[in-house]
Amino acid sequence: MMEALTVRGPEKNMAASEETSAAIPRSGSASRLLATYRSEIALAVAILLIMGVVSFWSPQVFSYGNIANVAQSAAPLVIMALGVLLVIITSGIDLSVGSTFSLSGMVAGLAMSAGAAWPLACVAGLAVGIAVGAINGLLVTLLGLAPFVVTLITYAVGASLAFVITDGHSIALLDPTFYLLNGGQLIPGVTNYVMFCLLGTIAIELGLRKLVMGRWVYAVGSNDKASRLLGIPVNGIRAGVYVIAGLLAAFSSMLSLSYISNSEATSGANMMLQAIAACVIGGASLFGGTGSAVGAALGAIMITVIQNGVNLIGINSFWQGSVTGLVILVAVLIDRLAKVRA
Amino acid sequence: MMEALTVRGPEKNMAASEETSAAIPRSGSASRLLATYRSEIALAVAILLIMGVVSFWSPQVFSYGNIANVAQSAAPLVIMALGVLLVIITSGIDLSVGSTFSLSGMVAGLAMSAGAAWPLACVAGLAVGIAVGAINGLLVTLLGLAPFVVTLITYAVGASLAFVITDGHSIALLDPTFYLLNGGQLIPGVTNYVMFCLLGTIAIELGLRKLVMGRWVYAVGSNDKASRLLGIPVNGIRAGVYVIAGLLAAFSSMLSLSYISNSEATSGANMMLQAIAACVIGGASLFGGTGSAVGAALGAIMITVIQNGVNLIGINSFWQGSVTGLVILVAVLIDRLAKVRA
Amino acid sequence: KAGDKKYTVAVIMPSLDISYWQWVAYGAKTKAAALGMNYMELDSHNSPTEQMSNIKTAITKGANAIVIGPVSSTSTPPVLRFLKEQKVPIAFTGIGPQPGQTDYTSSVTANNEESGKAEGKFVCQLAKERGGAKVGMLSLPQDRENAQKYLRGAQAAFKEGGCDLVQILQTKGLTVREAVDEANDLLTAHPDITAIYGMYDEAATGAAKVLQTRNLVGKIGVVTADGSPTTVKLLRDGVIQGLFLQEAGGQGIEATQQVYNALTGKPTVKEMPLTEPLVTAKDVGSPEAQAKLKRVYPPSAGQY
């Protein structure tokens, strides 16, 4: 079952990627990268295939405007999925990210409508994310409760508080410069939401592969007991990933807020399942120990691309779920095939 | 982590409950039952405690009418949770039960409104459940895909088809005898929904504890690879639990339909997470190998009792999620305490 | 000149899982066909992000006009800003734009607060007729503006009429199943209420079911809004005493007409509040009521 549940190959967890040795036949670093990211490449190919199929009906799918639109709407999911990925690698699960998205958005919105400058309001929103993550982490590590139960509880409480703090009213954000967080260009030529996604994915990917702490995240998910005996700070790692997941969910919310300039209590409701799905499509196993940031990001993009595709083709909304499901099935089968081949 | 995820102790899976052997000091079968069901008893106590607290505000909580009402509204969740439990014990997950509930309900509704007698319509509904379960089972076993992905796909497809088949319209069921499925008394003095819940729980509990097949379900979830090596028909068991989960989800839908006499495409939407939560609250671990039918049923009842309680007290709906979350936390902590004590 | 070009209207609904919005879309679709427009339909799944993405996708696909049921009023400013840039006319259905916004063609809504008041008044009257003054409410989720407005209106009416709103329960999934459980709890906690305000069809359907089970039909009055084949039948059967019709289909029809007018240079009406008339068992068969009903839901949904 372990095997069955791992949608992607195991090689993902390689630490070093540049080095080869005498004992082991030297392969070019390009071919190594190819091997390491076989599953991600299969996913990317699947995404292009989907777009290719869509282009038969709607050639605009490859237009700059459409791609920007897809990127824009994928961005919050990508960021959230990166945090969820870390939790999943440790063999945990975080159901609370959706309501953290909503709650932190409401808090930031409330702060702004109370007159706070948007950077300050965002700090408040991020603090909410960190707080929820910290509570998750503490309950999971100190009390040893099941992550599913803990984050189900914080999910329910967070969703509820998102309503409570504004009595259910949504908030229009009127600060004319707030759009800059999402739509500005800290790096000239690259709009921020693209930059944050790229930066986030690269940072998490490198962190997981090149930092000792990153390797520990895999170790904890791989073998909790052995990790303890190896002196790995298992509780610290576990608590840490929930905090990061909370923080990224909140950041994802700020980005979305900045784009939509509107804060709503249910805005994150659909995102939790999508974020987990993105990780799993991207190769993470819910049993822990595997997964990559690039995969999770591609998973999130695939979900968005499919949604975009069914809309462009103009598939009746009742049929959309069926089409989405079947496309994911095909994508997962392509990945499977890529694995069998190798 | 495994430990952390197992809300309940391991003794649950002991097969024997009646027998003692010479080498082992004999303890009374009452005290034995107490030990085996410690966690379930803690849960039952927690449920009574919740009702006790509610009675301060609303003494009607203990009235016959209210208890019947809670039982009635818990029944579909109990039945669905029993199926989900089997999947969870094998370390799988079934996200599709919610949409199976909806889809089978729509199919049965459609059949009835096309003039089919209700038993026939129910058979059609149940067939849908079996079909979805069989697809899940095949994709998980033959293609070796992750249960999360497979059932996410069937969840999406099922939810979509529930809209497609009636073009989104809900169906009022007018057959005046259909209520009998839920409200009749096959056993005089016991209304059917109570009977189905009791029977279902006892059947699954005994099946899990006393049948070779039931022990295999635990074996598969406990160690898939070892089970294969030992010649246990792992694929058969895996496929089987998804089929049963689909069937029970569909049956749960028929029961609900019979009570509500109205078939809606979104009726099962919230139930999936609740059913999984019921199993986990009842002591199942998402890593497989543990869980009991009695626990899952009590978990489902607890979820319903909390909902009933907040409604009776008249807690503002915005606060309900917070209260529900905190009550579950307390219940889980009581269980934890019961475990530490023993 | 209008005949030369085939216009495309994009209908963007907050959630097509909900029959109300399906019917708005249906109205728009039939009207678009009548006007010779191409039609596309997008679902925002209650997410403002998806709503924005849908707007852009619609433009990408060549939509010339938008008919929208927004996820919320507050979510509308960026939508309006974007569409202004694109010079695409937009009409609202069901839920209007954020106050202060002006860059839209038309807003076809029901006056929820006024309707709430009228509904509250009728509920209170039913309660009094049944010898009590306590009423209960099964509400739409109160994070929706229309729900907040209905509630505000109803509360005002209750205060005026001397009725006591003893409990509000919100259904989150908008299903009959949920409403049944809540109506049960409502009656357990407050056995002395004499009327129930079900804010939308499923809520009232659930309440009606519970009254039937508890043999309380007629003893407790039920009032609802919107209108569906199920509630119409319950009204005819006397389980529900009052139904305030909201023209779901009509909103789609009018909004589509308005954007078409904007495209073809005809005059438009900026604010178009549609009334929500009360129908009862007595007058549901009247030609006026029947005509109105036909603007609520399509024939495929069920009988009128």
Place this chain on the structure above:
Amino acid sequence: MSRSASTTFVLEATDIEKTFGATNVLQKARLRVARGEIHALLGGNGAGKSTLIRIVSGSLHRDAGAIQVSGQSNYDAGAIAVVFQELALLPDLTVAENICLPHRRDAFGRVDARHMRAQAARALAVIDPALIALLALPASRLDLHQRQLVEIARALSSGAQLILLDEPTANLTFADSERLFTALRRLTQQGISILLVSHRMSEIRTVADVCTILRDGKSVVDRRPLAEISDEEIVRAMMGEGREKATAPAGAAAPATSGGVTLGLAKDRLALTLAPGSVLGLAGAPEGPAGVIAALIGSASHPAWSITVNGEPRRFRSPADAIRSGVGYVSGDRAEKGVLATLPIVDNLAAAGRVARKRWLVSSGEVQDALGALKRLAIKANSLYALPQTLSGGTQQKLLIARWLDLAPKILVLEEPTRGVDIGTKREIYNIIGVVAAAGSIVVWWSTEFSELAQTCDHVIAFDLHGAISGLLKQDEITEVAMTRATGMAA
């Protein structure tokens, strides 16, 4: 024994081929087991023994070759009982279920608790009656030693005519092994055939009749009676000519330790101070040594043992604390306590160093270190980036030892470190222990193989069957006989 007609072979596997990716694991391997014999299957780590067993038992497909069981090529794999090297227990089921359930094929059959317990108790009694007390426990609560015994009990009670035991004694105490052998002999008298894999030369000689030796997937010795083959021949056949018997402890291999420590251990009336460079053996059933080890590696919250380092009282609060204070630890329970199964070999090797050296970054030097470690222990791996599960059992064990090679721990705690390791590598490990000690470190070593303790230790604490201290042996007193007596393991 019966070396007559080939028709008497219970198992006849010929020309078996198996490749994993690019590696030829089995090349025309041949294995023939006659009725009623105990047949030793020998070979170095990675020779292909376990692969051959998995193929015969039907859990792995062969690429080519023929297998006949009792003359039938269409045999029911279920009729062969197997104890797999990496054990196949069901952790959430009870011991009784673990023994009885796998024999059941009737899906709808009832689980009769009394019958099952009695049956399981009988199976356990053959191995060790003390185990009957564990019947109702879930298998997850057993230690490695107990798990191994339960597996053996399951195989022996299966009623199969052919029993394949892949290193069953690797985790067993001397006494347990003795009882096992007695049971095996009894089974052979009933005509049952046993295939036994072991790296312990002495026990092979004691119990087995015939041997087949694999080297690099080829049957280099095919069915030779053990009486006709010398130890030296066996070792040469296993290792090949190319590989030296023992790598000389080259100067380069000596870890650069900054002086040594003295270690004091005390419990009850025992107080022992070890000078730098000491090798302390722990002998006896698992309960006793487990206490010392837990205290030394910081895994027990309330250790029964008190520890002094350089005369100062010291309590290790956590494994991390212990590692950072210079304590290294290798366990033979690799699946549970050692291997990180979803991480590649290089991470498995670097894991301890990253903690001990408080590293923040994954350095490219780790790859070089890993290659060096693999070379020193002659570990064959396709790639540093392969998963540990692609290695043979003994090779995985070597990985766990290799983790510590460059770290020069001040105190090295070994818990059955040579479990499943072949004879050649064992010698290398003894050498390493010698080198580590020579550099001033202290080695604390629990082994169920008294001969290895006798060979390397200067102190031995013996524990009785209940885990109580039953003796302290020094220098010349350390003999297998003395340890057997002190531990009460004279079966």
